[in-house]
Amino acid sequence: MNLRSLDLNLLVILDALLDEAHVSRAADRIGLSQPAASAALQRCRHLFRDELLERGRGTMRLTPKAEALRAPLKSLLVEVTDLIDPPEIPLCDIRQTLRITMADYPALLVIAPLQGRLQQSAPGIDLVIQPWHGAEAARMALVDGTSDLAVSVFPPAEDDLHREKLATEHYVVAMRVGHPASDGFGLGMWLRYPHIIVSGRGDTRTPLDAELASRGLTRRVGLVVPNFQMVRTILQSSDMIAMLPSRVLQDTGDLISFPPPIPVSGFPIHLAWHQRRSKDVALQHIANILGELLH
Numbered sequence: 407m408n409l410r411s412l413d414l415n416l417l418v419i420l421d422a423l424l425d426e427a428h429v430s431r432a433a434d435r436i437g438l439s440q441p442a443a444s445a446a447l448q449r450c451r452h453l454f455r456d457e458l459l460e461r462g463r464g465t466m467r468l469t470p471k472a473e474a475l476r477a478p479l480k481s482l483l484v485e486v487t488d489l490i491d492p493p494e495i496p497l498c499d500i501r502q503t504l505r506i507t508m509a510d511y512p513a514l515l516v517i518a519p520l521q522g523r524l525q526q527s528a529p530g531i532d533l534v535i536q537p538w539h540g541a542e543a544a545r546m547a548l549v550d551g552t553s554d555l556a557v558s559v560f561p562p563a564e565d566d567l568h569r570e571k572l573a574t575e576h577y578v579v580a581m582r583v584g585h586p587a588s589d590g591f592g593l594g595m596w597l598r599y600p601h602i603i604v605s606g607r608g609d610t611r612t613p614l615d616a617e618l619a620s621r622g623l624t625r626r627v628g629l630v631v632p633n634f635q636m637v638r639t640i641l642q643s644s645d646m647i648a649m650l651p652s653r654v655l656q657d658t659g660d661l662i663s664f665p666p667p668i669p670v671s672g673f674p675i676h677l678a679w680h681q682r683r684s685k686d687v688a689l690q691h692i693a694n695i696l697g698e699l700l701h
Contacts, residue, residue, distance in 0.1 A: 414486065416453070419446040421483060424476050427459060427466050494687060497528040502688045504531060507547055508557035509538040509606070510633040511654050512675065516557075516699045523695050531688050538606055538633075548680050554689055557696065560676040569678045570693075572700040575651045576672035578663040582642050585662070593623075593667040600628025602637055602648040614649065614670060621668070675700055 422432040423443070433443035451458055456471040468476075513535060524531050536553055538544070541560065547553035549565050560569050579596060581587060587595035603612060610627050618624055628646055631637060637648050642660055649670070655663055677696055683689050 412453075416446055416449055417479060417483060419443060420450045420458075420475075421479055423447055423450070423459060424468060424472055424479070427468060429459075429466075497687065497691055499530065500528055500688050501530040502532070503534060504554045504689060504692060505534045505536055505552070506555045506557070506692070507536045507538065507544040507553045510635050511651055512557055512700055514635060515653060515656070516696060519699055520692070520695055524692075528688065528691055531692065533692075540606065545678070548678055551680070554679065554683065554686075555693060555696070556678050557700070558676060558678070559673050560678045566681050567678045568681050568684065569676050570697065571674050572677055572697055573675045574672050575653065575675055577649050577666055577670050578652045578655065579647060579666055580637075580641060580650050580655055580658075580661050580663045581647050582644070583660055583662055585645060585647075587645075587647065588662060588664075591664045591667075596647065596667050597623060597625050599645050599647050600626045602629045602631060602640060602646050603627050604632070604634050604637060604648075604650075605630055606632050608632075617668065617670075 419432070419436060419438065422435045423429065423446075426432040426435060429443050429447060430440050432438075433440045436443075438446070447459065454471060454475070457469050458472040458475075459466045460469055517533075517535065521533070524533075536547070541558040544553065544556040544558045545560060545563070545565065545567065548556055548567055557572075560567065562569070579591075581599075585599075587599055597618075603610065605612075608630055610630055615625065615627075629640065631640070634650065634654050637650065637654070638658060638661065640646060641648060649666060650663075652663070655661060677693060677700070679689060679693065
């Protein structure tokens with residue numbers, strides 16, 4: 407049998423015909439004219455090589471073949487419906503693992519509250535926080551399906567990703583309380599002390615260095631670390647200085663911060679996923695929580 411020639415709508419009509427054992431009532435049930443339902447019955451008879459409905463005394467009755475078809479036909483139609491338009495599973499019953507790519511900032515801010523929210527709303531959702539290899543790697547992971555969600559800077563591109571801008575972050579200059587540069591902080595004080603750079607690739611220069619060079623200035627980069635989590639302890643115990651996203655310093659009473667002494671551009675924070683996942687209930691639930699936490 408050539409399945410390409412089979413019209414699934416024909417099976418829907420057959421289901422109504424077998425339920426009603428009456429052409430006119432079956433036609434009314436599914437919104438067809440009586441002649442159209444009769445024509446569909448003839449096509450079903452040809453398909454199954456059986457009369458399916460036979461005339462009895464003033465009514466119609468199902469043939470043994472039709473009776474045998476009723477249960478598997480209903481099961482098949484339910485399976486097709488679930489495949490095309492699956493029923494929504496309650497969040498509390500979902501069992502699913504989702505992979506999220508993000509740097510340790512903003513992961514430092516959101517993972518604990520995200521997990522707490524999931525314990526209440528969707529305890530069967532498990533998370534994998536994937537290593538950070540940069541924004542382009544995060545974008546490609548969403549495209550090729552090795553990551554489900556990502557938080558990063560995602561400029562527009564032709565890649566079928568859904569992007570949501572959650573916030574715009576700005577930088578501050580951070581140092582320990584009592585740092586010698588804190589008294590009369592300015593450009594000279596800022597450049598007098600060694601700086602910490604956060605770079606997962608080990609970069610020793612950033613766009614800030616290019617901006618300083620355009621002004622005939624330089625800074626000393628005394629330390630490069632792979633994540634923001636290390637910076638706080640180093641700042642507390644040294645005279646080093648770091649320029650950090652402002653939210654990294656939330657609840658850090660042992661550090662103080664100042665606006666950069668020269669203009670420094672901030673950056674947007676985006677949440678992204680592939681459009682093919684737009685109906686994934688678990689993914690959308692986590693995306694909503696992340697959006698609230700980072701907004």
